Amino acid sequence: MTRIAFSKKGYAKYISHLDLNRCMQRIMARAEIPIWYTQGFNPHPYMVFSAALPTGICGERELLDIKLVDPPEYSVLLERVNEKTPDGISFLEIYDSDRDFKYIEKAVYRLEISDDNVPMFDEFIGRDSIPVVKKTKSGEINIDLKEEMQIKKTGEIDGFTVYEIIAPCGNDRNISPALLSAAYEDKTGQKSAVSLTRTAFLDNKSVIFR
């Protein structure tokens, strides 16, 4: 299997997962990448994403598996494909991997918030529990973000304070940190006070999955 690591930043964070799928197909077609098609009644290019990135969250290193017919040199491919991506999407690395995405259990996120909001935010995440309602296909469930996520302050850049969040991101359990920022914004009435970036995936031993 050919694995692509790519980033999705800037305005591209507003491209939904479904639209990203279509966008990737078109990038491959533009770059004339010989991608393998499923052999069904309605053939479509084989593409599997590691985990859907919620709309509005940046991705620093997202993963996508494809199958190639007669794969050219990966370094050539990388150059060719990067000429064809829209603003905000870049391919970082192309490599072989046989490790299935099902071994991903968690994801690491970077949360940035402007310094003047930090006292309020610290108070918010310092509470004993942060109950939120998560909408799923089978209805709404109540969860406590304090139990689901690890949140820690890691540093500061240019008037922003940075936190690291580790949250479940697997087939069985997936908790988006957007729930945290939405709950905070709801509480404080602020709009888009928080920016989020997914930086890495982790396996069950908390080792970076690549």
Next chain:
Amino acid sequence: MIKNIDSVLSSVSKPSWYIGTELNSVHKSKDNVHTRVAYCFPDLYDVGMSHLGMKLLYHMMNERDDLWCERVFAPNTDMEEYLRSTGTPIFALESKDELKEFDFVAFTLVYELSYTGIANILDLAGIPLFAKDRSDDMPILLAGGPCMCNPEPVADFFDVIDIGEGEENLNELFDLYKKCGKNRNEFLERAKDIRGIYVPNHGQKQKKVTRAIINDLPNVYYPDKLVVPFAQVVHDRISLEIMRGCIRGCRFCQAGIIYRPYRQKPVERLKEDAIKLCKSTGYDEISLLSLSTSDFQKLPELADGLKEYCIPRKISLAVPSLRIDNFSKEISDEISSIRKTGLTFAPEAGTQRLRNVINKNITDEDIERSCKIAFENGASAVKLYFMIGLPTETDEDIIGIAKTAEKVVDYFYKYAANRSRGINVTISCATFVPKPHTPFQWEAQLTLDEIQRRQELLKSSITSKRVHYKYHDADTTVLEGVFARGDRKISGLIQAAWRLGCRLDAWSEHFDFSKWQKAAKECGIDFYSYTARKRPFEEELPWSFVDSGITTDFLRRECEKAYKEETTPSCAEKCAGCGVNKLCKGDVCP
């Protein structure tokens, strides 16, 4: 650039409609251009981004180094709510600058029900709707598109209206703007000398404006790239325009007149354009675009050429707008070898008599022959387009629609290779709206009650369970009729209706006829005086000053022939003397 763009984008359900960084979108530095154009489509993104004309002119304008053209679409309701509640102005997608900063705010007007979109976008931009209310430091308001063959209903809003084919005269217009050094008055005065340009609110009214026509279509600009939306839009594919104009001369059809003369593009050029577009967009479908694709003489050659490129790359070819009378086994094969699609035909009327009246020169035998080919090749869905309310229509003609559809069902059981799949025949029925510059421009349109009566009659005439009937709301049709043949009084109606909350009227979930009725009352406008009144041939019409190239004599002759149920052969068979060749250089007609 407007403030807090992130909070705008994270507040709406479809943020990718507003990010402006789609593949092939054009980004320039505003300091490096002389002229900035905010090009607006007064309806939602997914409709506007499906419209070829806008994409074509967007790329054509951006070919100029001295100009940056950006896109604006009508905001969806959630976006409008956000903009209004936060006092944020509407912005152009590429730069996210507000519209007041532009030299031109241009609108493309493709259907009449988008007119309130003009009022809404300008209001959200803080630009007064009426030209008389705007100061000289405001952008120049420009309009174009097929609706502008009768510009009067919106003429009070605009400074410059481009009538005809923009590829022909837009560059001249922007050259003039540069030459005038942004001097507005000089620009407006001199713009009147450019063919196709109407300056409705500056100085003396022009006595005649002649439609701009591309003389050399085979060599005219066609984009080698198209903006590829992230979100799925209505027509999410490459549109390849293969010809312009139509040889047929159906008497109700405005497009058949205002895109004359009939001009085909050479197969070689089309193949080149198609391949460039495939490479630059990554789309997996090409749709051949024209008013009547099966009239394209070299269609099999073109399809073969395209297939050679498309099949190995899994790109499919769509061939819409086929006619019943020249649908052939070859064409059917071309379509089905790439992807099997349902079949769509437009008999337009249910009896031979009425088809003769409208000059839709197809016969029952044509329908049977085409269905035979299609069914033998495995088609199991047929869509038939009809109109009700055509001039001289009787109840017998309405019942004929149902009979025609049921005959198609019978043909299926007679000819189909595999009958077990069953057949679905859909009748899609629009109500006839008399349009300017057509032989029926003087005709009366049905009233609401009569539209509904005839719709009911048709519904009750269908007995087969295989036939499904779809029809448009009668009230939108009435409004369309008011706009189509409207005069300057209509601009007040548009503003009044917009004030009452009318938006996105082309969407049934937004359209509210009662508000339009209320607005009409406020403005003292009687809809039926525009729609239901038959005009004498001698009457001066609001669009009489627009010279489409087609003479009034010709239109009148065609109308009189219609009453006598006489047909006119296609341009390919015999010239009917419409007059358009006098506006063109050389021998353009077939």
